[in-house]
Amino acid sequence: MQQQMQQSFETNVDENLLLDCMRCGFCLPSCPTYLHTEQDEAQSPRGRIALMKAVRDGIVPFDASVEKSFDLCLGCRACEPACPAGVQYGALIEQTREAVQEVKHSSFLEKTTRTIVFNNLFVKQKNMEHAVSLLHFYQKTGMQKAVRKIGFLNLFPKHLKTMEASLPPVAKKIQPLKQVKTAAMKVAFFTGCLMDTLYKETNDKTVSLLQMLGVDVIIPDNQNCCGALHGHSGELKRGKQNLILNVELFDSDDYTYIVNNAGGCGAFLKEYEKHLHSDERYREKAIRFSKKTIDISSLLVKAGLLDYLATLPQQANQTLVTYQDSCHLRNVNKVFNEPRMILQALPNVHFKELQNAHTCCGSAGIYNLLQPALAGDILDAKMATIKALQPTVIVTANPGCLLQIQAGIHKAKLEVSMRATHIVDFIYNSIAKYSKIS
Ligand code: SF4
Ligand code: SF4
Numbered sequence: 535m536q537q538q539m540q541q542s543f544e545t546n547v548d549e550n551l552l553l554d555c556m557r558c559g560f561c562l563p564s565c566p567t568y569l570h571t572e573q574d575e576a577q578s579p580r581g582r583i584a585l586m587k588a589v590r591d592g593i594v595p596f597d598a599s600v601e602k603s604f605d606l607c608l609g610c611r612a613c614e615p616a617c618p619a620g621v622q623y624g625a626l627i628e629q630t631r632e633a634v635q636e637v638k639h640s641s642f643l644e645k646t647t648r649t650i651v652f653n654n655l656f657v658k659q660k661n662m663e664h665a666v667s668l669l670h671f672y673q674k675t676g677m678q679k680a681v682r683k684i685g686f687l688n689l690f691p692k693h694l695k696t697m698e699a700s701l702p703p704v705a706k707k708i709q710p711l712k713q714v715k716t717a718a719m720k721v722a723f724f725t726g727c728l729m730d731t732l733y734k735e736t737n738d739k740t741v742s743l744l745q746m747l748g749v750d751v752i753i754p755d756n757q758n759c760c761g762a763l764h765g766h767s768g769e770l771k772r773g774k775q776n777l778i779l780n781v782e783l784f785d786s787d788d789y790t791y792i793v794n795n796a797g798g799c800g801a802f803l804k805e806y807e808k809h810l811h812s813d814e815r816y817r818e819k820a821i822r823f824s825k826k827t828i829d830i831s832s833l834l835v836k837a838g839l840l841d842y843l844a845t846l847p848q849q850a851n852q853t854l855v856t857y858q859d860s861c862h863l864r865n866v867n868k869v870f871n872e873p874r875m876i877l878q879a880l881p882n883v884h885f886k887e888l889q890n891a892h893t894c895c896g897s898a899g900i901y902n903l904l905q906p907a908l909a910g911d912i913l914d915a916k917m918a919t920i921k922a923l924q925p926t927v928i929v930t931a932n933p934g935c936l937l938q939i940q941a942g943i944h945k946a947k948l949e950v951s952m953r954a955t956h957i958v959d960f961i962y963n964s965i966a967k968y969s970k971i972s
Contacts, residue, residue, distance in 0.1 A: 536595050538637045543590035546633035547626065552590070554621045555583045561613035561623075566894045567606050570911050576603045579613035579623050586630050596634075604630055606908060608901055609766050610861035610894040615868075624866065625808065631768030705735035708742060711962070711969045716748035717837040721791040722784055723751050724827075726799045727759040728933050739962035740795050740830055746969065747837040751793075754783050761809075762802035766899050770809065777806055781819040784826075792823065795830040795958050797860025797932035798899065801867050803827045829863060830958055831872035831931065839961075843879040846968050852884040855960075856925040858916070858939060859892050860932035873931055873957055880964045888928075889919045897938035909938075917942040920952075928954045 588594035764773025896912030
């Protein structure tokens with residue numbers, strides 16, 4: 535197995551990317567796993583890159599401690615903006631996980647779970663819709679209340695119980711906002727598999743906000759999961775078909791932008807051009823796709839939302855609001871000003887910056903489910919800064935972060951005084967009070 539693993543690292547992990555690291559250590563203070571493990575070098579970006587190289591060169595055997603080092607990485611990519619050498623750490627950890635996954639002997643349970651998740655749930659949107667309908671059935675029929683009442687959830691690990699309590703309610707039908715501007719812009723909406731099922735209401739509000747500004751929104755049928763979860767879990771080869779189908783589907787001159795409202799998906803969509811670079815058939819299409827990809831806050835600013843907000847009268851009773859960055863939206867797409875500009879311009883908001891808003895909340899895709907102990911520590915630290923600020927609302931821009939912060943609020947028993955919300959929901963709800971519904 536050692537030889538196979540070394541060969542897999544040679545095939546999958548780009549040596550040139552590894553050699554970019556000059557071992558300066560500037561990235562260490564930005565790494566949550568390094569800081570939360572008493573500055574363990576093996577849990578830092580520099581340490582992980584050294585281990586990747588050592589396994590690739592056959593100097594260090596791939597054992598449980600090496601595997602743990604790679605597994606504990608959040609993939610938050612906070613190390614990238616901190617790196618003066620421009621090391622592409624995100625690509626390296628994805629390649630490493632692919633190398634490990636190809637050789638590692640997994641248990642029957644793990645193999646089955648991976649097949650369900652990566653070959654079914656996050657491949658076919660219909661399967662995701664069925665899964666979420668089951669969840670809604672569970673919520674609507676009173677089964678959720680009964681399950682909670684009899685204490686059935688006590689049979690499961692505590693973190694799963696907390697996550698269950700944080701699931702969003704069944705989506706309600708929304709009222710479209712009245713058009714107030716003519717942005718004269720045509721965009722396509724990448725709806726996202728989780729956002730278009732679990733957070734359908736947020737997607738409807740996204741369309742409504744854009745239409746309010748006069749943006750023409752097209753929603754192409756038969757969209758596929760972006761593939762981020764595959765990429766982050768060493769399953770990119772399995773998920774590549776999703777990327778190909780998406781670049782084919784969205785390859786049109788009809789629209790200027792491809793907008794999304796989930797930080798994690800948006801970062802992955804922005805990197806389609808890297809993932810499909812070696813495939814001549816799709817390279818150009820992927821470049822066009824990534825160039826057009828934009829997050830909802832940036833697009834709302836471009837479409838004139840701030841000008842519109844400036845026309846609204848300030849509200850006397852303002853809500854104390856803060857913003858928790860989505861790591862991928864910030865570290866990969868470099869978007870952090872636009873959400874703050876919008877929140878500060880809303881007439882009902884008193885905005886205060888959260889200390890360390892840029893650091894990961896511990897959600898990181900399904901990291902909080904796979905690594906509950908460290909994810910819990912990271913969330914506790916995040917909640918300590920939130921408690922110090924005492925906001926009424928914590929705004930996020932990614933479904934995973936939203937669930938995680940809601941879990942943190944639930945765990946800290948703070949539901950009476952604070953709530954977490956997606957930025958689109960917050961903007962829509964704030965504006966709906968002013969804009970006469972059409
Ligand atoms: S990843 Fe970048 S910042 Fe970190 S040690 Fe290597 S070169 Fe330095
Ligand atoms: S991606 Fe995040 S957790 Fe992983 S090494 Fe970089 S900073 Fe640390």
